[in-house]
Amino acid sequence: MFKKSAFMFGYSPKTVELANELSDEILHLFIVVESKDAYNKAIADGYSSVTLLDVTDDTKLESLNVAEEDYLICVMDDHYLNVFLTLSLHALYPKATIVALSDSPHTTQKLKMAGATRIIDLYQVSANRIHNILNKPVTTQLIERLFSADEDFSFKEMVIPQKSKLDGVMVDNFDFSQHGVILLGMIDNRLSNKFIFITSGLENRFDVGDTLVCIGYNKDLEKFKDYISS
């Protein structure tokens, strides 16, 4: 279970699945909606923490009691409102992480300016997927497997704990393949808090607290996580 709360602004057929997945994974999911229909739909879908309010009103947004470490998810259907809401939330909670959904490069740019921490452009990802289907059938298969709920194959991030076998080992000297996983990249705390791809050519060393992102079969990923923790 993820130990944070999230406020999801907007509830539509587009985001029903997201709400469903999040409610299983995070500590508490608050759904904030603007219309009575969306409110009724969320309640009918079994969510108890649903608030109906005018998201353009800052005083009402303040009353939500958002903590610094909470996530704010802006997925309103109206992209004008979504940008405005992002701006309002960023002004009210400058340290909170704001994740927003965009539907065009222009909106993405505006959301970025409004203070969104992460922006997902609905169509950019889809366009890339079409390109992959057309030109990279093997890549398409792999991505489908990674995102299919039925497959036992995925990405996983793991933090190197104290007294880990990896502590102090150079990245090039460690053979991940014998564990059945592939290291895609990491956050090397010594250098910065930026994610570095393993293919970037930098010589990194594993240290306690570094975060690794690996890809592999779930069972191998779990075994590997146990291995670095043991």
Added chain:
Amino acid sequence: MLINLITKFAFFLNGSKKYKQFKYIASNFLKESDYPYKKYFDIFMILLIVISIAILVYEVKHPVADWVDFFDIYIVTVIFTIEYLARAWVHNDWHVMVVREYTECQFLKRNFLLWKPTKLVLKEKLTYLTTPTAIIDLLAILPAYRPLRVLRIFVLFRVFKLLRYTKSIHQFLNVLATKKFELFTLLFLLVFITVTAGIAIYVFEAKQNDNIDTLFDALYWALITISTVGYGDISPVTIEGRVVSMLIIVTGIAMISFVTSVIVSSFSEKLTELKENRIVEEMNKQDSFMIICGYGQMTRMFLKHYAKEYDKSYIIIEKDKEQVEVAIKEGYSAIHEDPTRHDVITKFNTDYSNITLLALTGSDVANVYITLNAKAISKNIRVITRASSQSIAKKSRLAGADSVVMPNLIANRMLFTAITQPVMYRAIYAVLTGEHLAQLDEVDLKYHQKLVGKTIREIDVRQHKLLCIGVHASCSNRFIFNAPLEYQLEKEDVLLLMGRQVSINHFKEINEEVSYV
């Protein structure tokens, strides 16, 4: 006995694959404008026509060598005759009619009469032979009959044959055909005024004017005057004649303006259609191309990133005229049509080209319908469709879609990852958006034969700052994730690598080798 033999021959033709294939190819060469090799045949025929006309013009004042005459009379004419007969031959199938009639007779236990299907076939062929184009074809052959020198002028009919091979002339005539009523009305008016003015000038001037002897002279003068050409060889000498001249000159100017405006308006009305037909024709000349249905955000995004990669091998079909204009303004080739219409997709060369159709309209219902339409036209059309939910995706697959893209599903997965596993999000984002520093790319060993036979250890992708995610093994047709170091690559395997685009391109470049065996 003879009827039996002919019937057997019809059955033989009906069962002969070689004969059918031969006729199919001949028909494609003669009739199918989408057939990729037809253009070569057309060019050849145009060349023959041009040579034939050039000989006609040259020999008016110069003697020509015997071999040139031989070429013109026999070679060109024989080719034209073969073409004329071949067109009549491919027009319909005699053997099919005979077989059908015979089978029906057997079924209904009635007497089989060979003349019945033969008569039908001949009637159809005769109908074809009396069409203007077939008559032109026939007249173009006549100049070969030397005893009648006057027939030489029929060489000019060979020029008309160009209509068959040049689309622009054909299109011009088609456009004029749409204004048939207006043009015929004007022609009738022209004839009426010319005849009236001709008679009038004949009555007024036949006795006074030395240049007007007959009614023909008067009619000739009227036509030359009304057309505003005015050679001046015949001119009125009486007051009455001059008044008639003034009247028909004014009428002539008005009529010419009217004809011009009719032709111009018909062209401006058809201009968009002509342009769009030309785009479709250009597309059909390609071996493989992409039809993108809908010009919404997804199409925009797709083309923004990949239009250069697909060069000119795509066409957008959009039913909103304003969107079409936007697409054209943004530099993409687009036509204004409703992609859900069956006849819109049939415009494309579904028989000879590899077509990929992207159903990316904003409506799920339209996308499913487009998918069904495309698959109904040809199973070979590869369809990638957009769906907003799992249930629509299921319906799209049932409709025959080869791949389904669900923007919401992918976006939700990314939003979820961004919240629950923010570090991993960076990796996923890069993989899904194809960022240059973490491109996932495929190395097809068909085109990189230098890698065949080597093991994963030997190719050592790490020295190229690449990551080998796995291999799609051709022998087992499955993807081997994290392929073992001792795995030996085979000639149809596909290597899946991750890394900077520049590293991948370099790796591909040094291992590029195509086997043509």
